[in-house]
Amino acid sequence: MIPSLKTDESRPRWLRSWGYHAEYYAQTWRGSVASSVLFPILFLTSLGIGVGHLVGQHHGLVDGQTYLHYIAPSLLATTTMQLGEGESLWPVLACLKWVRTYHAAATTPLEPDDILFGKLAWVATRAFLTSVFYVAIIGCFGALQSWWSLTLPFIGTLVALAFSAPLVAYAARSESEASFITIYRFAFVPMFLFSATFYPLSAYPGYLRPVVQFFPLYHGVALARAAAFGEGSVSSQLAHVVILLAMTVGGVIWGRRTMRRRLTN
């Protein structure tokens, strides 16, 4: 008889799920590194230097910043949003429906909660590391003007989670990817373009500003910009944080239900 080696329960179960994602990434990172790290840098140089040149000719500064400096922090928010989104729809449905690796994980000591928390912890890890790298780059461009810039990796992580948590929850209750492309086209692309990412909120007429402020990404952009330049009131930054946290927490609560139903039914 094969002696049953009782498994060591020392490492929390969600951490094993996180470790699985990390090892998977270590094996396959080459494919995604371009989109997560190089893409924002290309964007930054193209818009910051190209469009920035035009802006410089006509207006000089945007809210007291050169155009490149102005958009650098907001691109951190859009990058981590895209990271959170990219990790959460198709990949999660693949693990639940096409390749079914989450179902395999569910036959191990892991509970659905562990699978969910491990996933989100991995998204947070990637977002944090991407943010650190990105912040170092924009620091070289001189876009960081305040000690608050040190919070930027955390802001990037929060933005990623605010999108990832609800999207994972949504993917876990989806039977097909049909709606994903709609979400991408009609929610993420407009949000990317219109969340005061490339120009100040004041560029919009007054009646449109509340609409823009309704976009979750706007809060990430505003928060990142405030941190980079050390400006804005504490209370308004707190409000941005609360909104992003609420999305994260709401997503986690929803995700615990959808993931459990999907894996244990």
Added chain:
Amino acid sequence: MNDAHILEARQLVKRFGDFEAVKGVDVAIDRGESFGFLGPNGAGKTSTMRMISAVSQPTTGEISIFGLDPRTDGPEIRSRLGVVTQEDSLELELSVRHNLEMFGRYFDLPRRVVRERATELLEFTQLTERANDKVDNLSGGMKRRLTIARGLMNRPEILILDEPTTGLDPQARHLVWDRLYRLKREGVTLIITTHYMDEAEQLCDRLVVMDQGLIVAEGAPRTLIERFSTREVVELRFASGDHESYFDQLTPFAERVEVLPDRVLLYVENGDEALRELHAAHVAPSSTLVRRSSLEDVFLHLTGRSLTE
């Protein structure tokens, strides 16, 4: 619940909305036994397996595995189970070896242990030469063996296999069976679902026949055949193809007659003798075959339907 059984389930019911997939299943499995769930697709086998793997909760009913309750001790139970799901659910982009090692880490086995076991199990499942290949490039039989190896990473006391050889060619099936025999010899309790009667006969000490969410018979394969069928079966095919019309004419020659769309089955003690009697009575089928009764016949007798229709 009786602690003598390694696994025991009472009155398991699983409902999905209005659909009742499992309608009250009782099983008790002993340590070291190889136990089968035989039944056609849709009989409720997979739903039952998911419940006794401590993955899905029964709608009603009780389960005890290793004397533990899946509702409260799911992780502990699953750390001692190996599960081979119907779909391979492997990481296609990763190597064969990585699939095993990463899965082993779910049980929090140290890296050194995971490496050793992966090496050992690759050998056991004859995949050593493919250890560094991407899983995507493996054949169906190799993927299945890898899934079995994965289910053994935690050295389970019970290995649960859902349709282990469905979709495999005969050679690949025999290789899987051979590995399962070895595990059985080493004392691993095997629980297998299948809709192949030959697989059930080959692998199972004892089995239940499931149909439409219920157990319709239980016993050792031989016992079930003796109880529900005759020793031999004569298969007749007639040129006319209208097999139904021969029913009355054939009834006197057998204990029981089953008419299938493509043939007629006569249940008899002695097939050759029955053929001689048919010949003497000028019944002239276009082809005949005498064989021993199988679980297929048991299923047909119990449900009036064929297993693999």
